[in-house]
Amino acid sequence: MTKIKSLDDLRQKKQQLEQNMEIREKSDHPESLVQIKVAMATCGIASGARTVMNALVEKIKKENIAAVVTQTGCMGYCYAEPTVEVKKPGQDPVVFSYVDVKKAEEIVDKYIRNNELLDGILPANYQTI
C-alpha cells in the first residue's frame, strides 16, 4: 500500500475506489435512478442476454448515466429474447425486444437520454417477486 500523503491524495483515492462501491450506493435509492432489467432466464442467456447486459453496463458507465442494471427472470416473451425492461423515474416501465449490443446502445442513446421510443416495445404485463 502506498501512503496517502495529503487531502488531495485522499480525494483521488476515494474517486478511484468509488466505482466498486457505486453499485451499493445506488441500491439504496433505486427509485431515483433509471432501472434497467435484463431478462436472464435460460432462453435469454441462450439468445445472448449476458452480452447485452455487459454492453449496457459498459455504456452506462461510459455515458455517466445514473442507472442501475439488474437481471431478472423470464418475462414470458421467450420468442422475443433477449428482452430488456427500462424504467425511468416516475414513468411506467417499457420493455424492448430482440435486443443486441447495437440495440442496447440505441436504447441508452435514444430512449434513456432523449426519451425517443424505439421499435420492438412489448407490453409490460407481468409481475415479479
Added chain:
Amino acid sequence: MYKMQLLVCGGTGCRASASATIVEKLNESLKAHGLTEDAQVVTTGCFGFCEKGPIVKVIPDNTFYTQVRPEDAEEIVAEHILKGRKVARLLYENPETQEHVSDSRHMGFYQKQMRIALRNCGVIDPENIDEYIAREGYSALAQVISDLTPEQAIDMVKQSGLRGRGGAGFPTGLKWEITSKFSSDQKYVVCNADEGDPGAFMDRSILEGDPNTIIEAMAICGYCIGASKGLVYIRAEYPLAIKRLQIAINQAREYGLLGDKILGTNFSFDMELRYGAGAFVCGEETALIASMEGKRGEPRFKPPFPAEDGYLHKPTNVNNVETFANVPVIFLKGPEWFSSIGTEKSKGTKVFALAGKINNVGLIEVPMGITLREIIYEIGGGIKNGKKFKAVQTGGPSGGCLTEKHLDTAIDFDSLVAAGSMMGSGGMIVMDEDDCMVSIAKFYLEFIVEESCGKCTPCRVGNKRMLEILEKICQGKGNMEDLDHLRNLAYVIKDTSLCGLGQTSPNPILSTLENFNDEYIAHVKDKRCYAKQCKALARYTIIPEVCTGCTVCARNCPVEAITGERRQPHFINQDICIHCGVCYTKCKFNAILVQ
C-alpha cells in the same frame, strides 16, 4: 467491474450460523457457473436483523435472503445470479400478510430505522479500508486536521448536540473541551468498548462492521483535545471485533492515516488495543482506566475526573464506541444536519439491541424521539407467539422496566430517566405475560452481585442483601416488611454507592416495585407467581378429567406426593409437594395444571 454483489453478514450472530461457510459456497458456485467476473461476494458487518440470520443481500436489486444455509448457496447463484430468478423460499415473509418481501427497504424492520452510527454496517467489507474510504471514510479527519482548529472542531461537536451513548448522556463536545483545557505532555483518547450489559451488542456490531469509523473518530478527538495516543479498551470476549479492529489499524497505518504527520499535517496519532478480562464494572471510566493500567478494575471517587487525572495520571477523554461512530458524520454532513434529528435535548439516533420476546430480534438504529410502540410493534414486529406485552427493560442492569403506559413516550435520554429507567448502552429486552417481574429484578440483581467490584459497602453488601430478600420472596417466604426493607435498601444504595454501577444498581428493583407492585404483593401475600416462573410458588394439580391413571407422575414424584389407583385419576397432596415440576414434565396427557 462487478454487476452484482452478494453481501453476506459476517457479524458474530450470523457467523454462529455458518455464514463463513456460506461465503465459501457462494464463491464455489460462482466459479462453477463462470460468474466470477460478474458477481462478487463481500463479507460485511451486521445487518441488524439477527432474528433471521444468516443474511445474504444481493445488490443492486436489494434482495434480502434470510436464514440462509450453506446448501442454499448454489441455488442463489444458479437461480438468482445466473438467471435472475429470486429464490422465493428464502425471502422474508411479512408475518401479517404472509407475503414475501424481497426488497429490504420494504421490510417493517428497516422502515423506521435511520442509520448513522451503523451507516456502514452491512454495506462495506470491514476488513477492507478501501471500501471505507470509498464511502467518504477519513474525509472528516482530513477536513478537520487540514482546515479546522481544535477549537472550531470542538465547537462543531458541541453544536451537533451529540451526547455520550454509553449511559448517562454527557455532552460529548463539552467533554472534549474540558479535556482540551488541561495541559500536559501527553494526553489520551480512550474508546470504551467494554460493552458488558447482558443483551447489548451494538458496540460489538459497530467494531465488527465498521472499525475504521472508530479509528477516524478517535483521531479527530485526539486532534481536538491534543492527544497523540489512542487506546481501545475492548472485551476479550469479542475476538472478531478485536481481529477486525486490528486489521483496520494496520491498514490505516499503512496508508499513513495513523502515525506521524497524518496527511502531511503536523498532527500525529496512533493507537493500540487493551483487553478487558470480564468485569462489568470496567465500563465505568475510572475503573476502565485502572484496568488499563493493569490493576483491579475498581472505580475511584471523582473528582478528579479523567479529563484531568486519567490514564497514567494524564488527561484522558473516554467515549464509548457508538459515540465515536457518530463523530465523522457530524463533520461530513454538518452539525446542523445532525442536530435536526432527534428531540430537543437528545440529538441524532440511538442504536438499540432489541431482544427478548419479540418477533424481530436484532440491532436497530432509530432517531431519538421515536416511541416504544413504534420500536416494538413496527420494527420489532410485535410480541412473539401473539402473547401480551408486559414490559420492556432498557439500560441493562442499570436501567428499569417500562410498561404499557410508557409505550407512547418519545424516547430520549431524559424521558427514560424520568420514567425510572435509563438509556444505558441501549439494550432493550421485551417481556411478555409469561415473565415474572420479581424474577426479572432478581436476574439483574444476581448479575450486579456477581459483577460488583466489592469496593464500597452499599454495593458489596447491600445488593447481596437485596438479592437475599428477593430470593426469599420468590420462595414464598417474604412478608410485607421485606418490601419496606427492600425499598429502603434500594434508596440508600442509590444514594450512597461509589460509582455509577452501584448508584444505578437498584433501578431494576425500584422500577419493578413502582410499576409491578401488585406482582410483589401477589408473591408476598398470596404466595402466588402468576407468570408461573417462581417454581416454589407454583401449585401443581391434576385435572381428573384428563388424567388416565398411567401412574407415571406418581412413580417419578421424588417425595411421593402423588397418590391414585392405576387407571384412576391421581391426586397431588399439596402439603407434601415440593413444586419440583417433575410430574408436569413427565405427564404425556397434559393432565397436570400449573397455577
Added chain:
Amino acid sequence: MVNFEINDCHKKTIKEICESFGNRRSELINILHRSQEHFGFLPEPVQLEIALNLNMPLAKIYGVVSFYSFFTMTPKGKHPISVCMGTACYVRGAEKIVEALEKELKIKVGQVTEDGKFSLDCLRCIGACGLAPVMMVGDVVHGRLEPEMIKDIISKYE
C-alpha cells in the same frame, strides 16, 4: 488447587511474554491474557513467575487474577462449554439449558467432568441474541437451543 509443575521452558515462555510487553506493570492484564492463552489457565507458579519478571508483589497479581472472571486458576475441559446468560437468553430459557447441561454432564457450573472432556461455565452476552438461547462449545456457537437438544449436541464431541 491444581498441581502444576513449572519447568525452565515454561519460565522462558513467561519471560518472553513479559518482555514482549516491556516488563511493564501496566501491561499486566495483557500479560495474563497471553499466559492464559499459552497455559490454558493461570496456576500459582505461573503467577509467581510473572511476579518475579515484573518485580511486583505476587499478592497484587493474584488480586488482579481473582478480580476478573476471564482469568481462571483451574484448567478448562477439552471442550469448554459456556452458556450465554445475557438477558435475551435468560428470558428465552437459558436457565433450563444450564439445568439440562448439568444433568447431562453431571457437573455444576464452574466444574470440569471427571474425564476432563467438558467444563461448564456461564458467560455474559455473546451478542447472538437472535439465536437465543445460545451456548458455545469451544468456538462453535449453538443457537435456538431447547433442553432436549443438549444430549445430541454433547454426544457429537469426543
Added chain:
Amino acid sequence: METVKLTIDNKHVEVPKGTTILQAAHQAGINIPSLCYMNLPHLAQEHKPGSCRVCVVEIPGRKNLVPACATPCTDGLVVLSHSLRAINARRTVVELLLSDHPKDCLICPSSGNCELQKLSITMGIREINSVENAAMSTYRKDASPALMRNMDKCVMCRSCETVCNEIQTVGALSAVNRGFMAVVAPAFEQDLTDSPCTFCGQCVAVCPTGALTAVDNTFHVIRALADPNKFVVVQTAPAVRAALGEEFGYQPGTSVTGKMAAALRALGFDKVFDTDFAADLTIMEEGAELLDRISRHLNGDKNVRLPILTSCCPAWVNFFETNYPDMLDVPSTARSPQQMFGSIAKTYMAQKLGVKREDMVVVSVMPCLAKKFECQRDEFKVDGNPDVDYAITTRELAHLIKIGNIDFKSLKDEDFDRPMGESTGAGLIFGVTGGVIEAATRTAYELFTGKKLEKVDFHELRGMEGIRTATVNFDGTYIHIGIAHTLGNARKLLDGIRKGMYNFHAIEIMACPGGCIGGGGQPLHRGNSIVLKARMDAIYKEDFNKPIRKSHENPEIIQLYEEFLGKPLSEKSHHLLHTHYFSHPKQ
C-alpha cells in the same frame, strides 16, 4: 493561602482550598463518623478510598450523598452532615457492615478498640434488618506466630493494604476476589508465613476491627507465673515505658518506667529485668563489629562489606532475608537485644541464680509483633527450648496489669532487678529511630579515637524524616551514616546503595514509623503523629537524665564481659550473641 468559605450544618467555616468536608467539619467541631479514612501525616500518607460510605453527607441540590472524606470543599458549599437522609443512609450502611460481620464482640480481641463497634454504639443499633441466615463472607483463619487474620471481620477499608504496600512496600497483602467475597489477603489467600510478610504489625495497628490482631500470649504468661516450678523472668523493651501509661490514662509522652517495674513485680515475675541492658550489650558487639569493618576498610581490605546495617529490628531482618537475599552478609551479625537478653538469661543468669534452663521462662514485653516471630526462630533455641519463651506487646502487658487488678496509677516507682537491670541512656534510645546508631556512635567514637566524647547528643541523627543522613567526625575520620524508618524508606535506601548512590559506613533501619515507639504492639495511636512525637520526646528526656549515657560504661556490662563473655566478638560472644541469616526469597 487561598481559602474557601462554606456552611456545614449552618456553621460558617473557612478553610484552605483543597480541604475535604471531613477535615472542615472537624475544624468546626462537627463530628462526622468515618471508618475507612486514615490519615498518617507523619508518613505523608492519606488513605481516603471513599469506600465505606459511613461519612456520607448531604449537599442540597446534588443527586447523591457524597463521602465527606473525599469531597473537597468549594466556595459557597452547603453541607448537611446530619440531615435525616444522611442519618438514615449512614445507619443503613453501618447495618450492612454489621450484617456481614460476626457478632462475637464478647470475645473479640478488638472489643473495646473496634471502630465498627463504636459506630454501632454511637448509632444505637439494636437490630440488623436482613433476612434470616443472611450470607456472611467467611474465609479461612490464619494464625501466624505473630499476628492473626480473621477476615470475616474485614470491612474492606483497606488501610492494611495501603500500609503493607505503600508505606512498608512489603506487598504481602492485596485486595483479592471481587464483590461480596472481596477481601484483603496474601496471594492465593495463603498463610502469612508463606507470604513475604515481615510481621511488622503495622497492618494490625491500622485495622479498625478485629480482622487483623496480634497473637495474644497473656494467658501463657499467667500460666507460667502460676506454675510454682517455673522461674519467670521478664525484660521490657525501651519503647514500652514511653507508651504503657497511655493505656492507664496518662498523657502520651509520660514515661512510666518505675511503675512498670513495680507492676511486673506485683504480677509475680521472679525477676524484673530490662532489655535496655541487652541493648547496651548489642552496642558492645555491634559497635565492635562496626569498628572492625571500618578499620579493615581504612587499611585497604577490599573484602569488607560496608555499610554495616543494624540488625536489631526483627521485621527488618525478615524484610532483607526476603527481599535482599544477595546482601545477607551486609547486616551486622549481632542478635537483637531481645535475643541477647534471652541467651544471657538462660546461661549466665540461670547459672548465677542456680535455675535450670528448662525451668526458666523468659518473657519479653515488646512494642512489636515481629518479636513474637523472632523468638520462635529455630536458631534462637537450644534443644528446642527457646531463649525467649513468650514475647508480649505493650498492649498485652497493660491487659495483664488490668487482669491482675493492679492499680497502676497508685503504684510506687520501683527499680529493675540486678544484674541485667542496669542500663544507660544509649540502651534506652534504641526505642526511637536513629537511636541505635546514636548509641553506637557514642561508644564507637570513644573506642575508635580513644578520646572522651564531650557532646553526647547527636541531634543530627534525630528526627522524623523517613530517610536521614549525617556525617560524624571521628577525630578526622569522617563516618557517613544513613538512617531509615519504615520498610519503604529502607527499600529506597538499599536500592540507592545498590545503584551506588550512597557511600555510607553504617545504616540504621527500623521497620516501624518513628522506630519502636510506633511499633505494631504499642497502644493504638491511629496515625496521630502528636502521640509519636510525645513518646519520642519522653525517651530522649529520660536518656538526658540518665547518669550513664554510653553503653560501654554500663558497669553490669563490664561485669558480664569480665565474668562470662571475655570481650566483644569473642568465641563465646559469637556463640551466644551473634546469628546468621537465611535467604527466604518470597514474592
